[in-house]
Amino acid sequence: MTRRLLAIGLVAAVTTTILVAALAGCGGGDPADRRLLMVGIDAAEWAVIRPLLEEGRMPNLQRLIDSGVSCGLRSLEPKQKSPVIWTTIATGKNPEKHGISDYIDPTSKKILTSNVRTARTFWDILGEEGKTVTVIGWLVSWPAEAVNGYMVTDYFRFGQKPGRELPEDLTYPEELLTEIEPLRITSDMLTDEEIARFVSPDAALTRDEARELPMDELFVEMRAIDALERTIAPLRDFHAGDRTFLRVAKHLIREHPTDVCIVYLRGVDSVCHKFWAAAHRGEVGIPISHTDARVFGETVDLYYEYADEMLGELVEAYGDGATVIVCSDHGFEGPKPGKKPGGINEHGPVGVLIAAGDGFRSGVEVGEANVRDVTPTILALYGLPVANDMDGEVFEEAFEPGYLARHGARNIPSYERMDRRTE
Ligand SMILES: [Zn+2]
Known part of the structure; x- marks a missing residue:
C-alpha cells in the first residue's frame, strides 16, 4: 500500500470512528442494552393530570x-373493557386477534384467563430476544405464564380468604x-391515617345541619351520612391493591x-368510578350530597397525587438511565347525564402516553398515538x-430524528408460533 493510500485509509477509519461515536451519543447506544420500565395506570386522563x-x-410525571x-393515547373504538384494551396494548393487536373480549367469557361465563389469549405479548417477544423481564399485576395475566424472568399475576393481590383457596400459578x-x-397488603392492614390522606370524613354534614336542607336534598344527605363508612x-x-x-x-x-419491568396499577380507575361524581356535583346528572362533595370532593385529585x-x-x-413509558388504556369522563353511570360509560376515548x-x-x-401502537413502538x-x-404501527413521531433509520428493522410476517393454538 502506498503512503498516500494508507493516509486515506487512516482518515476514513478515524472518520468512521467519530461518526459511530457521534451516532451512539445522540442515538442512545445499542438499543439492545436498553433498560425499560413501563407503568400502566388504568384510566389516567390528561384533563385531570x-x-x-x-x-x-x-x-414525577412532570x-x-x-x-x-x-x-x-386513543383507546379502542367502540369502547371496550379494560382487560381487552390492556391486552391490545401488550400485543399490538385488535381484540378479535388476541382473543380477550371481556372479564368474563360471554358464553361460558368463566373468567377469561391468560391461556385464552391467542397473541404473543411484547414481553414474551423481548424475552425470546434475550431480555429478562418482570411483569407485575397486568390484567388477564393469571395463570402465570413462563417468561424469561418473573411474573406476578393480577390475582396475587387477593389475600387468602377464609374457606377459599388461593388459585395456583x-x-x-x-x-x-x-x-x-409477606409483601401483600390487604385492606384491613391499612391504618385510618393511610386512608385519611384521600378523604375528609370530618367535613361531613351533621344530622342537624342536614335537617336544615330542603326536603328533596334531605334524603340524599341523610343517606350519605349513614353510608360514610361504607x-x-x-x-x-x-x-391495598x-x-x-x-x-x-x-x-x-x-x-x-x-x-424490562412492567407494572400495572388499577387504583386510579377504581377511585375515579367511585369518587368522580363527588368532585363534579351538579354536572353528572345524579344527585350528590353535600357530605359526599365535601368528604370525597378531592379524592380523585389526591389519588392522582399518590399515583405520581x-x-x-x-x-x-429502577435507577438512572432507564427508558420509562407511562400509559393508560383509556381516559375518564365520569358519569354523564342520561347515561347509565358506571363501567365503560364513564371512560374517556383518549388516555395518556409518556x-x-x-x-x-x-x-x-x-x-396522538393508538393503544395498538404501544407494542410496535416498544419493538x-x-x-x-x-x-x-x-x-398497530410504530409511533414514529415519538422518536428522535434518525433513530428508526439507524435501528429500525424490516417487518416480519408474524411473531406467532403457528402451533400455539394446538398446544
Ligand atoms: Zn374503569
Whole structure:
C-alpha cells in the first residue's frame, strides 16, 4: 500500500470512528442494552393530570414529560373493557386477534384467563430476544405464564380468604410466591391515617345541619351520612391493591433486577368510578350530597397525587438511565347525564402516553398515538421488527430524528408460533 493510500485509509477509519461515536451519543447506544420500565395506570386522563401538573402536584410525571415525549393515547373504538384494551396494548393487536373480549367469557361465563389469549405479548417477544423481564399485576395475566424472568399475576393481590383457596400459578416461577407472599397488603392492614390522606370524613354534614336542607336534598344527605363508612371501605381495597403491587415491584427491582419491568396499577380507575361524581356535583346528572362533595370532593385529585408518588418510587428504584413509558388504556369522563353511570360509560376515548429515555424525543408534546401502537413502538425502540399481523404501527413521531433509520428493522410476517393454538 502506498503512503498516500494508507493516509486515506487512516482518515476514513478515524472518520468512521467519530461518526459511530457521534451516532451512539445522540442515538442512545445499542438499543439492545436498553433498560425499560413501563407503568400502566388504568384510566389516567390528561384533563385531570394537566391542572395537577400546573399546581406542581405531579412532580414525577412532570419530570418525565419534560425529558420525554407525551401525547394522547386513543383507546379502542367502540369502547371496550379494560382487560381487552390492556391486552391490545401488550400485543399490538385488535381484540378479535388476541382473543380477550371481556372479564368474563360471554358464553361460558368463566373468567377469561391468560391461556385464552391467542397473541404473543411484547414481553414474551423481548424475552425470546434475550431480555429478562418482570411483569407485575397486568390484567388477564393469571395463570402465570413462563417468561424469561418473573411474573406476578393480577390475582396475587387477593389475600387468602377464609374457606377459599388461593388459585395456583399466581406467580412465575412458582417458588416466587413464598418470597413475595409477606409483601401483600390487604385492606384491613391499612391504618385510618393511610386512608385519611384521600378523604375528609370530618367535613361531613351533621344530622342537624342536614335537617336544615330542603326536603328533596334531605334524603340524599341523610343517606350519605349513614353510608360514610361504607363509601370509604372500597377505597381501602383499591389502595391495598396498588400498595401491594408497588411493594412487590420495588422488592423485585431490588432483589431480582431485570432488563424490562412492567407494572400495572388499577387504583386510579377504581377511585375515579367511585369518587368522580363527588368532585363534579351538579354536572353528572345524579344527585350528590353535600357530605359526599365535601368528604370525597378531592379524592380523585389526591389519588392522582399518590399515583405520581408511586411512579416516582418506581423510577427511583429502577435507577438512572432507564427508558420509562407511562400509559393508560383509556381516559375518564365520569358519569354523564342520561347515561347509565358506571363501567365503560364513564371512560374517556383518549388516555395518556409518556415516553422518556434515549431514542425518544425530549420535552415535546406530539400528536396522538393508538393503544395498538404501544407494542410496535416498544419493538422499534429495541431495534426489533414489527410483525405484519399486528394492527398497530410504530409511533414514529415519538422518536428522535434518525433513530428508526439507524435501528429500525424490516417487518416480519408474524411473531406467532403457528402451533400455539394446538398446544
Ligand atoms: Zn374503569
